[in-house]
Amino acid sequence: MRIQFWGTRGSIAKPGPSTARYGGNTSCIELRSARGTLVVIDCGTGGHSLAQKLITDDAKPLRGNILISHTHWDHIQGIPFFLPFFVCGNEWDIYGPKGVRESLREVLAGQMQYNYFPVTLDQCGAKIRYHDLVEGAFAIDDIKLSARYLNHPALTLGYRLQVDGATVVYACDHEPHARMLALGDATVAGQDLRHAEFIEGADLLIHDAQYTAEEYPEKVGWGHSPAEYVVKLAQYARVKRVALTHHDPLRDDDAMERLIAGVRQHSSPVDVFAAFEGQVVEVACPGRVASRCEELQAETPVEPARAPRAVLLGVADTRASGAVSVALRAESICTQAFLNIDDGLTAIAKDRPSLAIVDHDPPRTDGIALCHAIRRQAWDEHGLAVVLVAEQQNEDAGVSAGVSDWLIKPFTAAHARTTIRKWLLRTASKSIKGAIPADQEQRLPPLRVRHTAKSIGFDRSLQRVLQKRADQRDPAISSDKSALLWMYGREIASFDTPTFSKKLGEIIARATSTP
Ligand SMILES: [Zn+2]
Ligand SMILES: [Zn+2]
Numbered sequence: 001m002r003i004q005f006w007g008t009r010g011s012i013a014k015p016g017p018s019t020a021r022y023g024g025n026t027s028c029i030e031l032r033s034a035r036g037t038l039v040v041i042d043c044g045t046g047g048h049s050l051a052q053k054l055i056t057d058d059a060k061p062l063r064g065n066i067l068i069s070h071t072h073w074d075h076i077q078g079i080p081f082f083l084p085f086f087v088c089g090n091e092w093d094i095y096g097p098k099g100v101r102e103s104l105r106e107v108l109a110g111q112m113q114y115n116y117f118p119v120t121l122d123q124c125g126a127k128i129r130y131h132d133l134v135e136g137a138f139a140i141d142d143i144k145l146s147a148r149y150l151n152h153p154a155l156t157l158g159y160r161l162q163v164d165g166a167t168v169v170y171a172c173d174h175e176p177h178a179r180m181l182a183l184g185d186a187t188v189a190g191q192d193l194r195h196a197e198f199i200e201g202a203d204l205l206i207h208d209a210q211y212t213a214e215e216y217p218e219k220v221g222w223g224h225s226p227a228e229y230v231v232k233l234a235q236y237a238r239v240k241r242v243a244l245t246h247h248d249p250l251r252d253d254d255a256m257e258r259l260i261a262g263v264r265q266h267s268s269p270v271d272v273f274a275a276f277e278g279q280v281v282e283v284a285c286p287g288r289v290a291s292r293c294e295e296l297q298a299e300t301p302v303e304p305a306r307a308p309r310a311v312l313l314g315v316a317d318t319r320a321s322g323a324v325s326v327a328l329r330a331e332s333i334c335t336q337a338f339l340n341i342d343d344g345l346t347a348i349a350k351d352r353p354s355l356a357i358v359d360h361d362p363p364r365t366d367g368i369a370l371c372h373a374i375r376r377q378a379w380d381e382h383g384l385a386v387v388l389v390a391e392q393q394n395e396d397a398g399v400s401a402g403v404s405d406w407l408i409k410p411f412t413a414a415h416a417r418t419t420i421r422k423w424l425l426r427t428a429s430k431s432i433k434g435a436i437p438a439d440q441e442q443r444l445p446p447l448r449v450r451h452t453a454k455s456i457g458f459d460r461s462l463q464r465v466l467q468k469r470a471d472q473r474d475p476a477i478s479s480d481k482s483a484l485l486w487m488y489g490r491e492i493a494s495f496d497t498p499t500f501s502k503k504l505g506e507i508i509a510r511a512t513s514t515p
Contacts, residue, residue: 001031001032001033001034001163001164001166001168001282001283001284002031002032002280002281002282002283003029003030003031003032003168003204003206003280003281003282003283004029004030004050004278004279004280004281005023005028005029005046005243005245005275005276005277005278005279005281006025006028006029006030006046006047006049006050006277006278007023007025007026007027007028007029007042007044007045007046007047007078007277008022008023008025008027008046008245008246008247008274008275008276008277009022009023009024009025009026009027009044009074009246009247009249010026010027010074010172010173010208010210010224010245010246010247010248010249011026011074011210011246011248011249012026012073012074012249013025013026013044013045013074013077013249014249018252018253019252019253020253021253021256021276022247022253022256022274022275022276022277023046023276023277023278024277025044025045025046025048025049025277026044026045026046026073026074026075026077026078027041027042027044027046027069027074027075027172027245027246028040028041028042028043028044028045028046028047028050028078029041029042029170029206030050031161031168033141033142033143033163033164034163034164035141035142037065037140037141037142037143037163038058038063038064038065039064039065039066039067039140039143039161040064040065040066040067041066041067041069041159041170041206042067042068042069042075042076042170042172043066043068043075043076043077043078043079043082044073044074044075044076044077044078045074045077045078046078046277047077047078047079047081047082048078048081048082050078051078051081051082051083051084052083054083054084055083055084055087060087060089060090061087061089061090061091062084062087062090062091062092062126063090063091063092064084064090064091064092064093065092065093065094065095065140066079066092066093066094066095067095067096067145067159067170068094068095068096068097068104068108069096069097069150069156069157069158069159069170069172069173070096070097070152070154070155070156070157070173071096071104071107071108071154072154072173073111075172076108076111077111079108079111079112080111080112080117080119084126085124085125085126085128086119086123086124086125086126087125087126088125088126089125089126090125090126090127091126091127091128091129092126092127092128092129093128093129093130093131093140094108094128094129094130094131095131095133095138095140096108096130096131096132096133096157097132097133097134097147097149097155097156097157098132098133098134098302098425099132099155099421100304100331100421100424100425101332103130103132104130104131104132105121105130108121108130109121109122131299132299132301133147133157133298133299134147134296134298134300134302134425134426134428134429135147135148135149135157135295135296135298135425135426135429136295136296136297136298136299136300136429137295137296137297137298138297138298138299142163143161143162143163144161144162144163145159145160145161145162145298146159146160146198146295146298147159147160147298148160148194148195148198149422149426150171150172150173150174150195151174151175151176151177151191151195151223152173152174152175152223152224152418153221153222153223153412153414153415153417153418154223154414154418155418155421155422155425156173156174156223156418158170158171158172158174158195158198160198160199160202164283164284165284165285166203166204166283166284166285167201167202167203167204167285168202168203168204168205168206168283169198169199169202169204169205169206169207169239170206171195171198171199171205171206171207171208172206172207172208172245172246173208173210173223173224173246174195174207174208174223174224174225175208175221175222175223175224175225176192176195176225176229176233177190177191177192177195177393177395177405177406178190178192178393178395179220179393179408180392180393181229182213182216182220182225182226182229183213183216183217183226183229184213184228184229184232186393186395187395187396188233188236189395189396189398189399190395190398190399190403190406191405192395195233196233196236196237197237199233199234199237199239200237200238200239201237201238201239201240202237202239202240203240203241203283203284203285204240204241204242204243204281204283205230205234205239205241205242205243206242206243206245206275207225207230207234207242207243207244207245208224208225208230208245208246209224209225209226209227209230209244209245209246209247209274210224210225210246210247210248211224211225211226211227211248212226212227212228212259212262213226213227213228213229215248216229221408221410221411221412221415223415224246227244227259227260227263228262228263228266230242230244231263231266231267231270231272234267234270234272235267235269235270239270240270240271240285241270241271241272241273241283242267242270242271242272242273243273243274243275243281244259244260244263244272244273244274244275245274245275247274256274259274260272260273260274296429296432300429300432302425302428302429302432303428304354304424304425304427304428305354305424305428307334308331308333308334308353308354308355308424309333309334309335309336309351309353309354309355310328310333310334310335310336310353310354310355310356310357310420311335311336311337311338311344311347311348311351311353311355311356311357312324312325312328312335312336312337312338312357313337313338313341313344313345313348313356313357313358313359313370314338314339314341314344314358314359314361314365314367314370315337315357315358315359315389316339316359316361316364317359317361317389317409319409319410320389320407320409320410320411321337323411323412323413323415323416324357324389324407324413324416325337326413326416326417327413327414327416327417327419327420328420330413330417331417331420331421331424333354333355333420336351336353341365341370345370345373345374348374348384349377349379352379352384353384354385354423354424354427355384355385355387355420355423355424355427356374356384356385356386356387357387357389357407358370358371358386358387358388358389359388359389359390360388360389360390361390361391367386367388367389367390367403368388368394368397368398368401368403369401371386371388371398371401371402371403372401372402374386374402375401375402382427382430382431383402383404383430385404385405385423385424385426385427386402386403386404387403387404387405387406387407387419387420387423388403388405388406388407389406389407389409390406390407390408390409391408391409392408393406393408404423405419405422405423407419
């Protein structure tokens with residue numbers, strides 16, 4: 001297949017002499033299979049030049065597809081200027097993440113409302129079909145695709161494309177879930193392991209690399225990856241080539257050269273390059289393409305609960321509970337908040353919410369133990385989405401306890417909102433029976449979980465910077481409410497002991513026996 005980069009800049013277009021070599025336009029990639037299937041991946045400002053080329057060079061009428069990772073401006077600003085949309089007879093299919101309430105079409109139409117643009121989406125002459133996707137598999141002509149949520153403060157899908165015997169993965173915008181993993185000092189586990197599996201064995205990985213490891217401590221939670229982490233994860237996941245992209249608007253061409261020269265010193269055997277505007281890459285890998293594990297069809301019309309409910313359990317930190325509350329209100333989710341663990345577990349057992357957001361701040365509250373206790377209950381057969389709010393991620397313990405996800409402090413309301421959306425949609429997807437087709441193809445062997453402290457320890461001094469920042473954080477958690485909860489915890493028993501687990505079991509058994 002043939003790939004051409006039309007936009008490689010992240011966040012905002014940055015044209016000018018200082019970015020002439022790597023390009024100033026935002027995300028846009030053209031992919032064509034040997035049979036001629038056209039897929040455009042993201043349509044930032046780079047989409048404008050691509051559109052002009054399509055109008056000039058391609059046979060008419062034009063038939064194409066666009067994959068949208070998410071609807072932040074730098075990934076969709078080319079759409080109002082995408083000339084093939086305005087030509088009668090052309091046919092386009094646009095794929096992107098399904099929202100909880102609004103459709104992909106409604107969100108894209110938003111940037112073309114009267115106040116922002118003089119032409120509406122309705123006035124496009126071409127026939128445009130919209131495809132709202134959840135995580136799962138789908139196909140575009142001869143291309144097999146798989147979509148998976150990334151970690152970004154907007155609901156974002158990464159795409160894995162297989163055609164002509166080769167695999168390309170596009171993962172923009174994405175930040176490692178475990179923050180210490182970004183600096184090479186954590187286990188690849190949980191959602192980070194799922195991400196590694198998603199990129200595994202790719203012939204070409206096109207990945208967000210907006211920052212360097214040195215810059216990352218100042219950019220935690222912004223939803224982007226350090227280049228060094230991307231290269232190390234690619235080595236871990238046996239990727240063959242990596243195109244670093246979504247370049248920071250503040251990084252000029254000389255700084256780009258220094259970045260790529262630096263990461264190449266430790267990238268073997270992975271071939272790493274920084275994508276530049278106009279670059280063409282041929283991806284060929286004759287042979288059988290290994291499939292992913294069984295997946296839901298990504299176009300399944302998944303509907304989250306009409307009136308989703310959430311339980312907020314033990315979150316006493318005012319900043320964290322404030323951000324979560326703003327996010328829950330924005331999603332119109334009916335929420336019950338409990339500082340009393342007993343009451344909270346009773347509510348979970350009785351009301352079966354769509355989501356539980358649970359504090360993890362031992363010894364005051366032990367979210368890991370609470371999650372263990374929830375998973376032992378008979379009513380949890382479908383796996384309640386349990387998101388832990390914590391200062392630091394303990395992924396190993398989280399995986400064994402069945403923790404679904406983490407919100408690591410400090411986090412924004414946007415990040416919390418994305419996490420909530422992701423799990424509402426995943427929960428709704430899980431409830432759809434029989435949607436997963438039998439897959440007869442060759443499977444990739446499972447990735448072996450390794451402790452990356454040994455294999456990805458690229459700069460310990462940076463890890464110390466991050467730790468120092470965490471240590472200096474405003475100790476706002478010592479609120480009255482948290483003190484009360486701590487006292488409550490002491491009253492039950494010491495945490496993380498057999499007595500504590502037994503007591504929790506009793507509480508839940510009592511709660512579940514309540515009619
Ligand atoms: Zn972006
Ligand atoms: Zn973004």
